Amino acid sequence: MxxxxxxxxxxxxxxxxxxxxxxxxxxxxxxxxxxxxxxxxxxxxxxxxxxxxxxxxxxxxxxxxxxxxxxxxxxxxxxxxxxxxxxxxxxxxxxxxxxxxxxxxxxxxxxxxxxxxxxxxxxxxxxxxxxxxxxxxxxxxxxxxxxxxxxxxxxxxxxxxxxxxxxxxxxxxxxxxxxxxxxxxxxxxxxxxxxxxxxxxxxPFDLAGRGLRLLVVDTRVKHELGDGAYAQRRAMCEHGARALGVHALRDVQYAQLPAALGSLAAAPQDAGPGGGPDVRAAVRHVVTENRRVEDVIARLDAGDPRAIGPLLTDGHASLRDDFRVSCAELDLAVAAAGAAGALGARMTGGGFGGSAVVLVEEAAADAVAGRIVQAFAAAGYARPRIFPAVPSxxxxxxx
The missing domain is CATH 3.30.230.10 (Ribosomal Protein S5; domain 2)
Structure with a gap:
């Protein structure tokens, strides 16, 4: 082809x-x-x-x-x-x-x-x-x-x-x-x-060899809020790094997170456009997300790709609740996948629309995809496009 x-x-x-x-x-x-x-x-x-x-x-x-x-x-x-x-x-x-x-x-x-x-x-x-x-x-x-x-x-x-x-x-x-x-x-x-x-x-990411599949769920929506909100969240992260006296939020270790959040308690907490995160929430997302990447790699290196599922779902919760870059369609895709037995799911990309990824057992892939389509129809959303993500x-x- x-x-x-x-x-x-x-x-x-x-x-x-x-x-x-x-x-x-x-x-x-x-x-x-x-x-x-x-x-x-x-x-x-x-x-x-x-x-x-x-x-x-x-x-x-x-x-x-x-x-x-x-x-x-x-x-x-x-x-x-x-x-x-x-x-x-x-x-x-x-x-x-x-x-x-x-x-x-x-x-x-x-x-x-x-x-x-x-x-x-x-x-x-x-x-x-x-x-x-x-x-x-x-x-x-x-x-x-x-x-x-x-x-x-x-x-x-x-x-x-x-x-x-x-x-x-x-x-x-x-x-x-x-x-x-x-x-x-x-x-x-x-x-x-x-x-x-x-x-x-x-x-190495051979899901098929382990009887697994990674699905992409394209919600076919892009909310206008995303145009300026990306820059706002980047600015909020830079503000957090300055407030903590580090070059970038990468420099805040996971074990240091409680102390870092405590030191930001008295800082201005004004939310950004569209109800964006305050500085503590932004810092919490970035620090915990870096830890999730390290945990995913550890599980893959240990030969246990199924174990990354909960980390994907935890990542979505952080993007939804702390960083506030999800949307109703992405949340529905993740929730419907979980209800249908998916191992894990999360939004991917900048947010406010776009796509989610869903980790499923190969044998359950069609059923999970079907449940997501049904959930979108019941909510009155456009039919999502769903296809496998094959590492290329x-x-x-x-x-």
Missing amino acids: TDQRARHTAERFREVYGAAPAGVWAAPGRVNLIGEHTDYNDGFVMPLALPHTILAAASPRTDGVLRVHSGDGSSGGGQIAELRLDALRPASDGGWAAYPAGVVWAMREAGLPVGGADLHYDSTVPVGAGLSSSAALEVVTALALDDLYGLGLTRQRLARLAQRAENAFVGVPCGIMDQTAAACCTEGHALFLDTRDLSQRQV AGARRLV
């Missing part, structure tokens, strides 16, 4: 630009098994790549022009978006094209000899589902440009440049997890990433 998609993407490039591409590259979406809202706190995360990918067919240009085109029609009805490299400016309203444009801008800002390019994209990563379609778009663009211009960049450098594009050019203050997952994940593994020093370990390969060249 991947080879067929690559050929189709190359053929579509020829139709759009009138010549064959120099190559075709792929980068995946991701789900985060555990470790949410910890990456911008220098903490621990554990994503895995999905088989859903964005493909980019590309060729270099020598005239200082970047042209991008999307096969899903998101580029203004299928029109080519054309930008001059010397006119690229951060925070310019470029729509979806701002993401690849930002990558070019970030590379050139870093002093890399990147010129223009023609790019055509084809995606199977659901947009708005919390599965990091934006990071996949950035990373596949960076990888294509790296090859086209012979830059020889490491995958970690590619991820950093992609994050720089999203932070400084697009204006989204994301952490490094999503781009690193897209660039560095390997098939059959979850990626344990320390976001402080970017050290990483590929952790990170970014790579296909042709």
Whole structure:
């Protein structure tokens, strides 16, 4: 299927630009098994790549022009978006094209000899589902440009440049997890990433071999509150770190948490937009979430993947009650999964919609999925999209 998609993407490039591409590259979406809202706190995360990918067919240009085109029609009805490299400016309203444009801008800002390019994209990563379609778009663009211009960049450098594009050019203050997952994940593994020093370990994650399955439940909703609330929660975490006299909340050890929360008791507790967390709740979530990542790894290393289920559910409770980034649809998906016998479930991604992950026995997967669909129908919600999360390969060249 991947080879067929690559050929189709190359053929579509020829139709759009009138010549064959120099190559075709792929980068995946991701789900985060555990470790949410910890990456911008220098903490621990554990994503895995999905088989859903964005493909980019590309060729270099020598005239200082970047042209991008999307096969899903998101580029203004299928029109080519054309930008001059010397006119690229951060925070310019470029729509979806701002993401690849930002990558070019970030590379050139870093002093890399990147010129223009023609790019055509084809995606199977659901947009708005919390599965990091934006990071996949950035990373596949960076990888294509790296090859086209012979830059020889490491995958970690590619991820950093992609994050720089999203932070400084697009204006989204994301952490490094999503781009690193897209660039560095390997098939059959979850990626344990320390976001402080970017050290990483590929952790074997063969659920099928243990009679298990990890389901993704795409709620198909995205609440507008999420637009500004992400930045508010990041600011709250930074406030907590300053109040505690540490560089980042990563530096608060789990054993130190009671004392840390006690020292914050007299601090201002104003909630953020939409009833966001106070500083103590934000600190509690980040510190306990880092511990949950470590506990998940310990259980996987011990060969007991079933035992991670309660940790997933505990993580959802923390995201819902302390960090306040869940929503009614995500809560219903987790509750319905638990009532149907799932081993554990949690929201994944930034929150306020998007997706949940559900760990189930293989034999019970269809029944659990059915119960979630029934619960959504009874609540009057749109039918969720449910599919298995199969640990897949990170970014790579296909042709």
